[in-house]
Amino acid sequence: MIDMKPEKLIDIISGNMLHLAGDDSLNLDTVIASDLMSDVLTLENEPDILVTGLANTQCIRTAEMADIPFVIIAKGKKVSQEIIDLAREGDIYLISTHLSIYKCCGLLYTHGIKDTF
Amino acid sequence: MSGITFTYKIEGGDFVNAGKASSEIKRTLKQLNVAQKTIRRVVVSLYEAEVNIVAHAHRGNIDVAINSENISIILKDEGPGIKDIDKAMEVGFSTASPSVISMGFGAGMGLPNMKKNSDYLNVESEVGVGTTVTIKVALIE
Numbered sequence: 001m002i003d004m005k006p007e008k009l010i011d012i013i014s015g016n017m018l019h020l021a022g023d024d025s026l027n028l029d030t031v032i033a034s035d036l037m038s039d040v041l042t043l044e045n046e047p048d049i050l051v052t053g054l055a056n057t058q059c060i061r062t063a064e065m066a067d068i069p070f071v072i073i074a075k076g077k078k079v080s081q082e083i084i085d086l087a088r089e090g091d092i093y094l095i096s097t098h099l100s101i102y103k104c105c106g107l108l109y110t111h112g113i114k115d116t117f
Numbered sequence: 118m119s120g121i122t123f124t125y126k127i128e129g130g131d132f133v134n135a136g137k138a139s140s141e142i143k144r145t146l147k148q149l150n151v152a153q154k155t156i157r158r159v160v161v162s163l164y165e166a167e168v169n170i171v172a173h174a175h176r177g178n179i180d181v182a183i184n185s186e187n188i189s190i191i192l193k194d195e196g197p198g199i200k201d202i203d204k205a206m207e208v209g210f211s212t213a214s215p216s217v218i219s220m221g222f223g224a225g226m227g228l229p230n231m232k233k234n235s236d237y238l239n240v241e242s243e244v245g246v247g248t249t250v251t252i253k254v255a256l257i258e
Contacts, residue, residue: 036223041161042230054221058168061136062221064143067157067162082133090140 001094002112004028006070006093009049012111013072013104015095017078019087026072026093030116033105037062039117047116051104055079057086064090074101121145125179127170129196132220135171138179139164145183157186158234159254165227170194172217176248183256187236190252192228199242206232206240220247 009028010017026048033051034040037058040050046067052059055077063071069092075080078097087094099103123139123145143160151159163179170177174196182189199205208227213223232238237253 035221036224038165038224038226038230042226042233046157052221056220058135058220058222061140061164065136065139065157065160067153090152112238 001029002029004111004113009070009108009111010095012107013095013097013099015072018084018096019092019094021087021093023069023091025099026069028113030114031105031108032068032116033101040068043081043116045116046115049108049113051101051108053077053101055083057083059083060086060090060092060094063092069093071095072097072104074099074104119184120161122183123179123181124209125180125181127167127174127177127179127194129171129173129175129177129194135168136164137206138181139167142181142188146188146256149183149256153189155254155256158169161255162231162234162238162252165192165231166190166192169227169250170196170221172206172220172222173197177247186257187253187255192250192252193247194249195247198244198246198248199240202240202242 028048030047031049034046035054040062049070050068053074053075055073073096079096139160146156174194177194180191209225210227211223211225217223235252239251242248
């Protein structure tokens with residue numbers, strides 16, 4: 001397992017912090033990148049991070065149901081207050097980044113974060 | 118533990134509130150100290166079914182009954198119904214609209230995933246009337 005705390009990961013992807021969840025001891029080791037929430041819901045194991053280009057409330061709901069504590073909305077998509085409120089309610093980290101999904105995942109990969117698909 | 122029941126009303130097309138019932142049931146199961154993996158199976162099944170009502174039906178009701186041994190969920194909607202249930206159970210078969218697909222769903226994976234995550238799944242449907250889905254999951258091993 002690698003040592004990757006939320007603060008370090010946010011720095012790596014030049015993330016914009018929209019909601020910081022209560023658990024700052026969280027270790028982020030595995031990732032799924034998808035715009036298809038149905039795919040995320042079929043995973044056998046819960047990854048630590050969801051990277052998506054889907055900026056709507058269902059990406060947070062999906063993370064909540066699939067026990068994913070950390071959501072990154074990529075591609076500089078506008079994140080509504082509704083989405084931020086839902087992340088707060090579910091105490092899920094919500095980070096936005098201007099990076100493309102490709103570049104965001106590339107950075108996570110080079111820092112040792114593993115795939116879960 | 119005596120039984121607990123909940124009822125939720127779901128409006129078709131209301132994607133903003135889709136998942137609210139699943140979220141509340143997740144909180145309740147956590148309070149009841151149900152194992153995390155079991156909670157995940159229940160709420161993934163329920164959420165998929167809840168999204169199905171929002172995506173396809175005009176409106177629906179969700180009735181949830183929890184006792185010390187299992188959770189039973191009945192989702193009854195008024196909507197177009199399902200023409201061929203066996204076909205709908207196949208991975209990849211979908212009749213979802215482009216707006217549903219833009220929400221990250223509609224890939225024809227919902228019903229098969231509900232089956233995978235539940236101990237009992239029954240789907241009854243009448244075209245032009247609606248669909249009733251029953252999901253049961255054992256809460257203890």
